Amino acid sequence: MTPSCTAALEVCALVLKTRGLGEVIFPSFTHVSTVLPFVQHGFKPVFVDIQPESRCIDTSLVAEALSTETRGVVAVNYGGWSPDYELLRQLCDANDLLLIEDNAHGMGALRAEKPLGSFGDMAACSFERQKNISCQEGGALIVNNPKLQSAVQELTDLGTNKSAFLAGEAVHYQWVGSGAKLPFTEWQAAVLLPQLESLDAITSARKSAWNHYHRAFENHAVEGPANLEGSNGHVYYLKLKDQTERDAFIAYMAGQGIETPFHYYPQHLSTAGQAYGRFVGSDQYTSEAGTQLVRLPLFQGITTELQDEVIAAVNQFFNS
Ligand SMILES: Cc1ncc(COP(=O)(O)O)c(C=O)c1O
Incomplete structure (x- = not known):
C-alpha cells in the first residue's frame, strides 16, 4: 500500500532508474502525477496522442516514439478504459522496456475479463476521494513482474535490506540504496478494506x-x-x-x-511538459x-x- 497513486508511480520511477535513465513514453492526456515522478527522477517524457474511443494511449503511435533512449512506457487506464495492452506488451518485450500501468481510475475494470492493473510489469492505483473506492487519500503498487519484486521491496523498505535481513539472508539490517517512505495507516486500511471486499x-x-x-x-x-x-x-x-x-x-x-x-490540460502543452519533454x-x-x-x-x-x-x-x- 502507498499514500497515493503518485507515490506508487514514484516507486515505479525508482525501479526504472535501476535500469538507467532515459526516455519514458506517456499519453499526453493525463494527470500531472503520471509524469511528474519520472521527471523528478531524471527521465525525459515523450508524449503521444490518445485513441479517440478509450481516450487511452494510442498504441499504434508508440513505435514511432521509441528511441535508443527509451526505458519504459506508462499507459493510463483513463476512466476505467484500457489501451491495446496486447500490442503494448509485444512492443515492450521486443525493446526490453518496462510497461507501467497508471491504474488510478481502473479499480474493478476489466480487459478481456482480466482486471486492469494486471497488464503492466507494475501498476499504480489510487484510492483518493474521487475514485470508485476511496479512503480519502491512498494508493497501491501492484508488482506483476516477479523479477522486480526484490527491487520494489528494497525501495519501499526505505532503501534498506530489511526483508533480506528478516529472511536471515543478511548479517546487518542496513541502508543499501534509494528508497521511499510510503505511509498507509491502519485508519486508511479500515476504511478501504470493506470497499475492496465489496x-x-x-x-x-x-x-x-x-x-x-x-x-x-x-x-x-x-x-x-x-x-x-x-x-x-x-x-x-x-x-x-x-x-x-x-x-x-x-x-x-x-x-x-x-x-x-x-x-486534463494536455501535458505536452503544459509549461513543464514543454520544458522537459517532447511530443511525437x-x-x-x-x-x-x-x-x-x-x-x-x-x-x-x-x-x-x-x-x-x-x-x-x-x-x-x-x-x-
Ligand atoms: C490518471 C491519474 N494518475 C494519477 C493520479 C494521482 O492519484 P493520487 O491522487 O492518488 O496520487 C490521478 C488523480 O486523479 C489520475 O487521474
Whole structure:
C-alpha cells in the first residue's frame, strides 16, 4: 500500500532508474502525477496522442516514439478504459522496456475479463476521494513482474535490506540504496478494506449509474463516451463542440448548482511538459479531449433522481 497513486508511480520511477535513465513514453492526456515522478527522477517524457474511443494511449503511435533512449512506457487506464495492452506488451518485450500501468481510475475494470492493473510489469492505483473506492487519500503498487519484486521491496523498505535481513539472508539490517517512505495507516486500511471486499457490488452500482447517463445521451445532440466492454463506470463525460461551448456549459451547470469539471490540460502543452519533454506525431485527439470534455457528477451512492436532475439541466442547456 502507498499514500497515493503518485507515490506508487514514484516507486515505479525508482525501479526504472535501476535500469538507467532515459526516455519514458506517456499519453499526453493525463494527470500531472503520471509524469511528474519520472521527471523528478531524471527521465525525459515523450508524449503521444490518445485513441479517440478509450481516450487511452494510442498504441499504434508508440513505435514511432521509441528511441535508443527509451526505458519504459506508462499507459493510463483513463476512466476505467484500457489501451491495446496486447500490442503494448509485444512492443515492450521486443525493446526490453518496462510497461507501467497508471491504474488510478481502473479499480474493478476489466480487459478481456482480466482486471486492469494486471497488464503492466507494475501498476499504480489510487484510492483518493474521487475514485470508485476511496479512503480519502491512498494508493497501491501492484508488482506483476516477479523479477522486480526484490527491487520494489528494497525501495519501499526505505532503501534498506530489511526483508533480506528478516529472511536471515543478511548479517546487518542496513541502508543499501534509494528508497521511499510510503505511509498507509491502519485508519486508511479500515476504511478501504470493506470497499475492496465489496468491489464487485460497488462497480456494478457505478456501472448502473453510468448506464443511466448513457441511455440519456447515446442518441443526443451532444456526444458521450463509447460504451466499451469491461469499464468500471469511473467517468461519464460529454464532448462539447469547442472550448467556448464547454466553458458556457460549465458556467450554466454551475448556475444550476451542478459541478461539471473539465479534465486534463494536455501535458505536452503544459509549461513543464514543454520544458522537459517532447511530443511525437500529431495531436489529433489530445487537445480535443483537453478542451471539449466535461465530466458529469458520478459517485458512490448517487441516486437516479439526482442523475435525472443533471440530465434535465444538460437538456435545458442544449435546448436554450
Ligand atoms: C490518471 C491519474 N494518475 C494519477 C493520479 C494521482 O492519484 P493520487 O491522487 O492518488 O496520487 C490521478 C488523480 O486523479 C489520475 O487521474
